[in-house]
Amino acid sequence: MQEVISASFSTINLIPTVLLLLVLVYWLTVIVGVFNIDTFDFETSADGDVDIEFGESFIWLNSALSFFNLGRVPIMIILSFFALSLWFCSILVNHYLGITSMGFALVLLIPEIIISAFVSKFFSTPFVKLFKKDLSVIESNEHLTGKMCTVTLEADAKNFGQAEIKIDGTSLIINVLATEEGMVLPKGESCLVIDYLPERKLYLIESYKN
Numbered sequence: 589m590q591e592v593i594s595a596s597f598s599t600i601n602l603i604p605t606v607l608l609l610l611v612l613v614y615w616l617t618v619i620v621g622v623f624n625i626d627t628f629d630f631e632t633s634a635d636g637d638v639d640i641e642f643g644e645s646f647i648w649l650n651s652a653l654s655f656f657n658l659g660r661v662p663i664m665i666i667l668s669f670f671a672l673s674l675w676f677c678s679i680l681v682n683h684y685l686g687i688t689s690m691g692f693a694l695v696l697l698i699p700e701i702i703i704s705a706f707v708s709k710f711f712s713t714p715f716v717k718l719f720k721k722d723l724s725v726i727e728s729n730e731h732l733t734g735k736m737c738t739v740t741l742e743a744d745a746k747n748f749g750q751a752e753i754k755i756d757g758t759s760l761i762i763n764v765l766a767t768e769e770g771m772v773l774p775k776g777e778s779c780l781v782i783d784y785l786p787e788r789k790l791y792l793i794e795s796y797k798n
Contacts, residue, residue, distance in 0.1 A: 592679070600682050600693035604675040604700075611671045614664055656705060661715045669708035674700055732781050737762065737793060739777040745769045748790055751779060767794045 596605045657666055677700040678693075687693050735753055743749025745766045753760045766773050767782055771794065779793040 595679055595683060596675070599690050600687055601675070601678045603697065604671070604678040608671045608675045611664070611668050615668070656709045657712045657716060661712045665715055666708050666712045669711045670704050673704035673707040677703060732760075732762070732791065733783055735781050736796065737764070737779050737781055737791075739764070739773045739775055739779060739793075742775055743773045743793075745771060749773065751791070751793060753781070762791050763789060764791045764793045767792045771795070 595601055654660065678697070681687070681696055681700065682693055685696075687696065732753060735755070737751040737753045739749060739751045740761065741750040743751075743764050743766055745768060748763050748765050750761055751764045753762060762781075764773075764779075764781075765785075773779060773793065773795060778796050780796040781791050781793050783792040784790075785792065
C-alpha cells in the first residue's frame, strides 16, 4: 500500500493522481450536500446531442461527446470512471516500463487518456437508462413546429444559435436559424418555431410579438 501511495505522488503520476483526488473531493461534497450529482452537467438537445455552444462547423463535436455518453449520463460519473482508469493506467504503465522521465510519462499520457475515455464509456453505458430523462411527453422534431421558444444563444439566418422549449416541465435545447436574411434573434427573444430542417438538424424560428 505504501508503494502505491508513493508511486501515486511521484512526479510522473502526479497529473492522474490530482485528477482522481479532485473527483474524490467532489463525491465527498455530494455526500455532505454541497453539490448534487447533476452539478457541472451538460444539457441534451432535442435530437440527442450535447448542448455545447460552438459554431456550426463544430456540430461534429456534439456527436463525439454524445458517443462518450456526455449529456446522457451525469458528467461527474463519466469523469469518475475516466479518472480512476487514467490513474490505474499511469501507475501500471510507468511501473512496468520503468518510466522515470516526466517527458516520457507525458507522452504515454496521450494513449492512456484515449484508453481511459473508452473505458469510461464502457462503464458509464449501463447508467444511460438509469439517468435517461422521461421524454415520453416530448413530440418528434417535426411536431415541435408551432411551439414557442426562448433564444439562449443569438442566431441569424447564416449563423445558428440555440433556443429553449419547455413542454410540460421538460426543457429542450434546439439548434436554430432565423427565417429571414438580416434578422438577428438576440438572447432572451421569444420566438415561434416555423419549420424543421432534418438534413441539418436545425429549426427555423422567427420573433414572436404579442
